[in-house]
Amino acid sequence: MTRIPRLVLLALTLFTLLPQARADEGMWLPLLLKQLNEADMQKKGLKLTAEQIYSINQGSLKDAVVQFGGGCTGEIISDQGLLLTNHHCGYSQIQSHSSVENDYLTKGYWAMTREQELPNPGLTATFIVRMEDVTQQVLTGVPATNILEAEREQLVQANSQRVARAAVQGTNYQAFVRPMFSGNEYYLFVTEVFQDIRLVGAPPSSIGKFGGDTDNWAWPRHTGDFSIFRIYAGPDNKPAPYSPENQPFKPRHHLPISLSGVQPGDFTLVFGFPGRTNEYLTSWGVDEVYSLSNPAKIKVRDAKLRILDTDMKASDKVRIQYAAKYASIANYWKKWIGETRGLKKLDAVTRKQEQEAQFQKWAESGDEARKAAYAPLLPQFQKSYAAVRDYTLARDYVTEAALGIELMLYANSLLPALDLTDKKASAEEMATAIEKLKKGAPGFFRNYNAATDQKVAAALLPLYANGTPAALLPAYVKNLQKQYATTGGWNAYAEQLYGKSRLTSLESALKVLDEVAKGNAQGLRQDPAIQLAQSIVNTYRQQVLPTYNAATDNIALLQRTYVAGLRQQQTDRKFYPDANSTLRVAYGQVAGYEPADGTKYDFYTTLDGIMEKADPTNPEFEVPARLAELYKNKDYGPYAYKGSVPVAFIATNHTTGGNSGSPVINGSGELIGINFDRNWEGTMSDIMFDPDRVRNITLDVRYMLFVVDKYAGAGHLVKEMTLVGGPKEADPAGKKLEKIKVKRKPAKQKA
Template structure:
């Protein structure tokens, strides 16, 4: 289970004030639509979401379960971020054909590269099923019984709601368990790599510029969805054909200007906008420092080896980027929460809620909520801290420990389900691990292990450590594990896992790497997880009641939107610069000349391909320039988070103007507190994407697929009749 989420009350805001929000697309009519029109939108809510007719939702699939993408041609051409397709680009790369280094462009369909396991999921329909899910749930039920009944109802609704045979029903909770929505989805499983710029464009600035503005990154990649002959989802087959979408996004060549309307449509992962002040203090003072310290140590080791060895650079490129992404985000998040005085503001909002509770005579129902939060967050703090250290060390940053933990889970499967389940799981693990060891370096992982085990032994509260960690010598333990454990090599691992269940388990228990994982896992599941889950279950009930109070007692004009939960959302705003510090103002658009100003020949992060330099010097920008300059990135006030990577930035008429890929560092706290003066999302200007595809790559075959328009010159999308 993830970090607890609770709710605070918003102070009243004027009608139509743009204060962030991630809105359910099927519920935009009314206040949202009016506010969007006030910001300049020329479409209707029905243009965005329509069950019976093609609409924008039909061009915005969930990319591989973690990012967003958009269909930009009638042949299923798919645009997403370079970093969203990074693992696929890496998997196709070798020292001889390094697509990370040189880029890749398919000049015809036959050259497009398959990616087993990659998916694109479309939303077909959204339906409110709160009544069905809450059927039989009563206020007097114990919390555990409520959750069990809700889960049973969700299973029943998912099974019975009408859908096509190739579709799937998914039920998700909103407003902390006060609303439930069902999503009918369609998942395509044949998604092929079409084009990617080299990392010197797609990842320009790398970790130094990550979360930073001004930004100059061409963070995009192109894929294509394939379907069977009936245009339905199918596993990869040479007989599959390009998917014909219900709708694809026309592309505007007119660019953006300050105060232009922008809408970002996508699948934001997780936000906790309604945490109380005590939880924010815990994040600032306890949770984030622990996470950052672990990743500091891991990244320092990986970076050292990647800079020295080209092979390791390829092997660890995707892993390093993944680890570094949130490491830097947590630092900016802490800075933003502190700078914006989020704790103080939330305390004021909690006082406002208390006043409303007293004014309405609701003390018996809601009067104890805030004191209970204080109590439970104090109780859970040491367990959260120990849990974060376990997750960051065992599951996220030390590869040997992560592999060992999967082996540990095998032993649990045997105990719970018997030999056949064990053998099935074991065979799957052996097959899956072949890809893992392709990108594994024991000497890198060894040094990460030594650093992180020392931190774990020192920082995890003593009562939660395994007995074997008393007076631990991390250096000696590291030498023993990496000289004797079978987990450092794929062939050794396969041999370790050969035989019947009892033989494998016996062999595992004699492996020094497995012993470390087993000790850490057993300590976690015996000493940390049960109490953590017990306290969290109590707060889950508080969250739901707190949300109920918020809905009941807030003024009608207050804007209450559901937290992000990986479902399709609309967020809208405008192109806008911002002031991060006194006497500093950032313009909202960057240009190619900024790339050249940052250029450092041969640098890991700021090198520039010679062809891009040539195009810049010749000012050979084609039809994509504006006033003789080549736009690269721009920022807006759209409320985004992880999962919005790859989301289309859409103009007032429904055309594609950009590609969301990041947020500014000072505004990363928007997962917990959206401050309109600091929160900005960062987008690739679509004209830079087209310029790279056309003038840099020469992939005019892809340009020819797209529909390019000039909405500001009168070629506007018509508005549907309501």
């Protein structure tokens, strides 16, 4: 019997293994919902039209959704600009207002008057005014073939900037263009950016971070992950810099809040700004993530987190300084662990190879044009990924280990001053550069502890030196390896480095910058931190980046062609573009799941679970006395369900980083929750979606309202909101909430 090669055999099962956009998979452009998704969404329970979700001529759901800062989402929940997002999204702002004396991270903060709402310099809230397919304009004059990827990108960027400028000329709006489908299409986004965003309320960390890193990326979950801000505007209701004279913003639409709760099978819609996904990676790209990049980054962050955790527990000052940094580092550390496990469980590399076998068969069975365009792609992918492997590893160790040391990061920020000195820049240019560096120094040192960073350096430098491919390791670092091999190792070097560097405190760093401003750069040039950073950064720029960029440019070109081929191959499939921090809609249904044999998870959690997890000896599971008192007295107000308060629920929506804080909306367009996480088993959904395991984790709005109203006594905020529906059952006191009709205010406006 003739043995058929495995990949050929797999290819013969035409289309049975093709990756379909299955139920609840996808991050869809709101502009295209009418033609791609409206019917399916309504079949699942949506009672709105696509026009009510996204419109440029009248108020719609999109007008209640903002990009919060640069990496989260928020939603407008009152006609006075009240903004709801996650606690972890507002964490750095809460930290910036905190001190040992006024520890808002630990105790929480609630503004009882408008005068107590705290400004946050640099924080923005960005609305999408409209979006438009501008592919033709962007690709005008861009050759389709025979052009280097870097040159193509320059042309694309020039055209994109021209399109964006023309779109907002004569308005107060801003605009940008983003590629979709690996650069096969381009979309314009016109935005309105508000700059006066004030902190209104935040629960204590014992609510907002309940469960800490133990429960992060996990289900069941009991975290009250929310914070409240307010958008302020000028007298014309337009964006304006902070001023005491500004007034609360009046939105085109704000989300009514439903108290009716959720049940399995209920329709859910997530509206937000997902950050980055790579759903169309090839098997070689998945393998690079799974076997190379993730393990290296996990190892580095694991070492750093252990040190920070120890020092933060030993000092309240260090705890406050590093709270936001620690949370940021830990978040993706645990995500990468879950993602790697998920990819292994799905056997993702093999599944991609099976899909590629079908693609190759399709490419080779077509006409000469199809063969020429697509048949060579997969071998070229394999060659390109093999060529870049060492450079990817070197890059990861520079960004995670070397520049994961704050002294190195700060020294790197000062290197341009030396470059200006070497170029003999004018006195005016030098003064401007030094003044900018001096202005930024207090912000860095406010949240910096040299003793802690020294321990981090002693742990991360050997990881950098041993993990980086030898050919790409700086000679300076190789010499350090030899020099300190028998004299105390990296601990001894770190002690010497931090003992001699003048860049470990604000006072001495400012003195060094003053010397440079006066024409004497020797002190900065001879600083051991500068010398180490210079050796690492120069090697990175000269030996790593050129090859890395060339290879990734080639992979980008191949990826664009591959995605175009997939769309030609699978004509019956609805494709969605990878996430890229632009406004998207994901939709699904409330559902539990079974992550492993013999394990089954329900769709929601309650306050009962918080009390069951309570552990006064563990800071991650402390329960505030006031919350325990409310639980003991069953004092739940109108927010109860089956004798407790719902805390969180899960659904099948496709989400990722950037969706943090996104509104989770029911079929009637009402807010039912705030998206804040994914389950650990589903974190591989950035690369491969599995409908059986992927769940987004949502804070039930009833718990948010309960904390604001009953716990914090900030009922004035609840009165601002538009509450609709009512509890499934009366609360223990027998009171029922009056149903309030949703007020919609269509606004005639074209952009």
